[in-house]
Amino acid sequence: MITYLARRFVTSVVVLIGVSIFIFVLLHATFPTPARAVLGLQARPSQINAWNKSNGYDDPVIVQYLHYINTLIHGNFGYSYVENQSVVALFQERVARSAYLSGISLVLAVIIALPLGIFQAVKRNSIGDNVATSAAFILYSMPSFFLGLILIQVFALSFPIFSFEASQSNSLWVVIGDWNGMTLPIATLTLIVVASFSRYMRSSTMDVLAQDYIRVARAKGLPERLVLSRHLVRNASLPMVTLIGLSLPALLAGNLITEQVFNFQGLGLLFFDSLEKVDYPVLLAYTLAGAVLVVVGNFVADIALTVADPRIRLA
Amino acid sequence: MATPPLPPVDAQRAVLLGPEGGDVGAVQSGWRLALREFMSNRLAVVGFGMIVFFVLFCFVGPLIYRTNQIDTNLIIANEAPSGAHLLGTDTNGFDELGRIMVGGQAALEIGFFAAVVAIVIGALWGAVSGLAGGIVDSVMMRVVDVFLSVPFLFVVLILAVKFGASVLSLSLVIGFFAWQVPARLVRGEVLTLRERDFVLAARTAGSTSWRLISRHLLPNALGVVIVNVTFQVADAILAVSYIGFLGFGLHFPNVDWGDQLSAGTEYLQDGYWWLIYPVGACIVLTVMALNFIGDALRDSMDVRLRRR
Numbered sequence: 001m002i003t004y005l006a007r008r009f010v011t012s013v014v015v016l017i018g019v020s021i022f023i024f025v026l027l028h029a030t031f032p033t034p035a036r037a038v039l040g041l042q043a044r045p046s047q048i049n050a051w052n053k054s055n056g057y058d059d060p061v062i063v064q065y066l067h068y069i070n071t072l073i074h075g076n077f078g079y080s081y082v083e084n085q086s087v088v089a090l091f092q093e094r095v096a097r098s099a100y101l102s103g104i105s106l107v108l109a110v111i112i113a114l115p116l117g118i119f120q121a122v123k124r125n126s127i128g129d130n131v132a133t134s135a136a137f138i139l140y141s142m143p144s145f146f147l148g149l150i151l152i153q154v155f156a157l158s159f160p161i162f163s164f165e166a167s168q169s170n171s172l173w174v175v176i177g178d179w180n181g182m183t184l185p186i187a188t189l190t191l192i193v194v195a196s197f198s199r200y201m202r203s204s205t206m207d208v209l210a211q212d213y214i215r216v217a218r219a220k221g222l223p224e225r226l227v228l229s230r231h232l233v234r235n236a237s238l239p240m241v242t243l244i245g246l247s248l249p250a251l252l253a254g255n256l257i258t259e260q261v262f263n264f265q266g267l268g269l270l271f272f273d274s275l276e277k278v279d280y281p282v283l284l285a286y287t288l289a290g291a292v293l294v295v296v297g298n299f300v301a302d303i304a305l306t307v308a309d310p311r312i313r314l315a
Numbered sequence: 316m317a318t319p320p321l322p323p324v325d326a327q328r329a330v331l332l333g334p335e336g337g338d339v340g341a342v343q344s345g346w347r348l349a350l351r352e353f354m355s356n357r358l359a360v361v362g363f364g365m366i367v368f369f370v371l372f373c374f375v376g377p378l379i380y381r382t383n384q385i386d387t388n389l390i391i392a393n394e395a396p397s398g399a400h401l402l403g404t405d406t407n408g409f410d411e412l413g414r415i416m417v418g419g420q421a422a423l424e425i426g427f428f429a430a431v432v433a434i435v436i437g438a439l440w441g442a443v444s445g446l447a448g449g450i451v452d453s454v455m456m457r458v459v460d461v462f463l464s465v466p467f468l469f470v471v472l473i474l475a476v477k478f479g480a481s482v483l484s485l486s487l488v489i490g491f492f493a494w495q496v497p498a499r500l501v502r503g504e505v506l507t508l509r510e511r512d513f514v515l516a517a518r519t520a521g522s523t524s525w526r527l528i529s530r531h532l533l534p535n536a537l538g539v540v541i542v543n544v545t546f547q548v549a550d551a552i553l554a555v556s557y558i559g560f561l562g563f564g565l566h567f568p569n570v571d572w573g574d575q576l577s578a579g580t581e582y583l584q585d586g587y588w589w590l591i592y593p594v595g596a597c598i599v600l601t602v603m604a605l606n607f608i609g610d611a612l613r614d615s616m617d618v619r620l621r622r623r
Binding site: 011014015018019021022023026029030137138140141142143145146149150152153157249252253256257260271272275276278280283284286287290291294295298 | 457458460461462463464465466467468469470472473476477549553556557560561562563573576577580583584591595598599602603606
């Protein structure tokens with residue numbers, strides 16, 4: 001198990017280095033030097049060249065890459081010349097709100113999708129299963145902004161129960177308490193995630209139901225309720241661990257869309273604003289953060305799976 | 316690996332002369348089986364019919380339902396559906412139904428081209444990686460891991476902002492960041508295929524690596540590729556709608572479905588439903604039809620699930 005984890009760790013580090021090269025190349029292609037932003041539009045080419053030289057922006061690409069890595073390691077994710085603020089400061093204002101939105105949506109999605117998928121597999125081809133499968137299929141094919149709009153139409157305009165705009169407060173505690181504003185964004189993100197989770201959950205439960213140990217449990221006369229709770233649930237939930245790790249890119253994208261639809265001041269909306277202002281340092285820093293999160297998430301999911309599943313530990 | 320004893324000369328010759336012919340015959344009956352399996356799946360047929368409908372609707376529809384999509388006419392802006400304009404008019408006075416057809420052309424074109432780009436890159440990458448094996452394989456697969464880790468939508472949006480959005484640029488950008496899954500699938504197929512006798516025979520006959528890939532490995536990995544194409548088209552259409560919705564899609568007077576929906580949301584509170592729900596339904600139905608087809612294709616290609 002130690003060798004497996006060590007190998008997995010080395011792979012993750014290699015991928016992280018690859019990600020940093022990828023983002024650096026992208027940054028280099030889109031925003032090679034901030035000289036124009038620093039010196040202003042009136043600056044002469046000679047001045048720009050001189051600024052590039054004195055600030056290391058005409059060094060060989062490999063030197064610039066190492067310099068970039070060095071600043072990253074020291075916690076400097078770049079500087080937004082549009083906002084006149086460091087990227088880290090911009091992120092700090094908003095990260096808690098986005099983490100809350102994604103986190104609670106993910107938790108709710110797991111709480112809903114686990115029993116739903118098991119129910120669907122156990123009552124296969126029943127009316128309930130067919131309804132849930134159809135709903136999941138429609139949601140799965142639906143862009144999240146359209147789902148958000150439908151929810152706004154139904155629950156904020158036709159039946160004004162909730163607000164069509166997310167909480168605008170700066171305080172995380174107010175945001176958490178503001179169910180009126182937060183229900184629809186959270187519901188949007190949760191439903192999108194549930195749609196894909198419940199599909200996996202259903203097929204993973206069907207695989208487990210076909211296993212010999214389930215047949216043995218039934219053959220020895222165990223009540224169906226205990227067969228499900230003791231033998232089925234834990235085994236069928238295992239793929240969920242990997243799935244949560246793999247769902248991070250979808251969550252980040254979902255965050256971007258949901259925050260834009262509901263005007264929620266999180267990282268996704270910051271990314272959207274930066275796209276409109278063509279603020280490459282912020283865009284690239286957020287993409288890098290997302291990629292690192294994905295790599296780390298997959299690694300953690302693999303570790304969690306080895307802990308949860310003894311069969312992998314032995315292998 | 317222990318070398319098996321050589322078969323009699325006749326059998327060797329049969330292997331050398333007839334590998335392609337024999338194998339292709341077997342594959343074709345497999346294809347026929349798969350087709351029958353596909354046709355027996357009701358959802359797949361429905362999905363296929365829906366795609367045919369949308370292609371005709373978007374590309375042939377404008378020839379039958381003629382509308383003015385060139386001149387704006389603010390006098391008739393935001394009119395409700397009527398006999399003259401079956402789905403009303405949009406903010407610029409364009410006929411909404413005709414507009415949806417135009418937007419659908421862009422969505423379907425980008426979806427198709429992006430899928431082709433992704434599949435071509437992915438299939439070649441996966442085949443080379445699987446055939447080469449060893450250190451080349453590991454390096455190429457780590458590159459796939461890197462591309463998989465970087466959030467797709469973010470990179471595509473950044474490049475759409477940088478390079479501007481046209482049907483061609485969006486297809487290339489989306490395709491260039493969507494080839495990782497086909498690469499993995501094809502590599503997996505190639506890893507098993509390269510141990511098969513017909514590949515050994517082709518090698519013995521002196522095939523170059525390129526010939527091996529293009530004539531023997533890729534045709535036999537076609538099943539997984541075809542399944543993946545449909546999902547690629549669906550994902551690309553969704554990606555375009557996201558880009559368009561956020562306002563970084565095609566530029567006026569060109570339009571895509573996401574762009575249209577985004578314009579319609581400004582009138583959500585005014586109740587101009589014809590600007591939002593028809594085009595939203597088009598996105599959902601197209602993507603859903605493609606997913607139906609993809610699922611059915613996967614089931615029909617999967618020998619384990621096939622009924623005897």
